[in-house]
Amino acid sequence: xxxxxxxxxxxxxxxxxxxxxxxxxxxxxxxxxxxxxxxxxxxxxxxxxxxxxxxxxxxxxxxxxxxxxxxxxxxxxxxxxxxxxxxxxxxxxxxxxxxxxxxxxxxxxxx
Numbered sequence: 001x002x003x004x005x006x007x008x009x010x011x012x013x014x015x016x017x018x019x020x021x022x023x024x025x026x027x028x029x030x031x032x033x034x035x036x037x038x039x040x041x042x043x044x045x046x047x048x049x050x051x052x053x054x055x056x057x058x059x060x061x062x063x064x065x066x067x068x069x070x071x072x073x074x075x076x077x078x079x080x081x082x083x084x085x086x087x088x089x090x091x092x093x094x095x096x097x098x099x100x101x102x103x104x105x106x107x108x109x110x111x
Contacts, residue, residue, distance in 0.1 A: 006030070007078040016068050017099060019076060024049040024095045030080040037074040039067070045082060050091040051098065061092050062101075069102040 011019070011034070023032065027049040034042040034056075042056035042064065054064035092098065 006080055007076070009076055011072055011074045011076065014076075016071055017103060020044075020051070020065075020095075020099065023078065024051075028078065028080070029082055030078055031082065032076060032078045034068065034071070034074050034076045037068075037071055042068050042071075042074075044068075045086055045089070047082060047086065047089070047091070050095055051093070052086060052089045052091050054092060062098060065092065065098055066102045066105055069106060 009019075014022075016034075019032070022028075023046050029047050029049075030045075032042075032044040032046065034044075037056070039057035043053070044051060044055075044065070045053035051065060054061055054068075056064040057067050059067055
């Protein structure tokens with residue numbers, strides 16, 4: 001039953017920006033792990049749709065989030081729930097602002 005409440009898929013089918021928007025709009029709480037990426041494994045923690053932790057390609061926070069938006073191949077798995085120590089972690093930033101900033105960066109520097 002828990003497995004059914006999670007999400008799995010491929011970035012080829014749902015790009016990172018759409019995946020994060022879905023989790024945000026639906027106020028999901030859990031951990032998003034993305035594997036088979038060009039720069040290793042990415043891990044993001046969401047609380048009620050807000051991004052609270054991010055790590056990818058040796059980067060953390062906003063930099064990791066901006067970096068993952070450039071990826072278009074890989075597998076993702078969203079697992080509901082957070083460890084207790086993550087309940088009070090402040091969010092990285094207002095989600096829509098982060099997303100707009102990330103997309104703008106890609107437009108300005110595509111590679």
